[in-house]
Amino acid sequence: xxxxxxxxxxxxxxxxxxxxxxxxxxxxxxxxxxxxxxxxxxxxxxxxxxxxxxxxxxxxxxxxxxxxxxxxxxxxxxxxxxxxxxxxxxxxxxxxxxxxxxxxxxxxxxxxxxxxxxx
Numbered sequence: 001x002x003x004x005x006x007x008x009x010x011x012x013x014x015x016x017x018x019x020x021x022x023x024x025x026x027x028x029x030x031x032x033x034x035x036x037x038x039x040x041x042x043x044x045x046x047x048x049x050x051x052x053x054x055x056x057x058x059x060x061x062x063x064x065x066x067x068x069x070x071x072x073x074x075x076x077x078x079x080x081x082x083x084x085x086x087x088x089x090x091x092x093x094x095x096x097x098x099x100x101x102x103x104x105x106x107x108x109x110x111x112x113x114x115x116x117x118x119x
Contacts, residue, residue, distance in 0.1 A: 003052060007031060007091050009119055014110040016094060016102065018117050028094040028117065032056060035085040040104035045097040047076045054090030059083050 006019045006029045014037060016030040029052075039061065049056070050073045058074060059065040061081035068074060076082050103111045 003029070003093065004091075007052070013089075015112055016117050017119055018114075019119075021098070022095075024098050025095050026098055026100075026117075028096065030092050030094060032084060032086045032090045032092060033088065036108070036110050037083045037085065038103060038106045038108045038110075039081050039083050040106040041079055041081045042076075042096075042100050042104050044078055045100045046078050047100060048095040049074050049076065049084070050093040050095075052091040052093055054086060054088055056090045056092060057085045057087075059085075 001019065006017070010017050010029060010031050013031050013033045016028040018026045018028050020027045032054075049058070049068065051068045051070050053070050055070075056068045057065055058068055058076075059082060060076070098114075102113075102117070
């Protein structure tokens with residue numbers, strides 16, 4: 001599979017799509033643009049972000065925010081409040097446990113179930 005080509009199947013921003021799985025982890029791709037992700041955390045799971053293209057603003061509660069650029073990787077540790085945004089379109093790959101809820105326990109207009117994340 002070509003990772004870059006997987007984004008052709010992502011029609012909406014903030015709507016991750018599962019492209020494969022490894023053991024108990026989903027590999028997902030998503031397009032980010034704007035500031036719609038609410039502050040949230042994943043109580044029991046870490047979450048890996050890899051920037052395929054563009055620039056992502058990563059905000060971690062009570063820490064300085066930072067920009068991630070193409071090729072950058074960051075792991076948000078379980079229980080850490082965070083949110084992401086991007087001024088221009090940003091393409092990201094996520095690796096998450098199969099039990100990870102999209103926006104943690106916080107429900108918003110962008111929250112997607114696992115069924116909504118499958119192609």
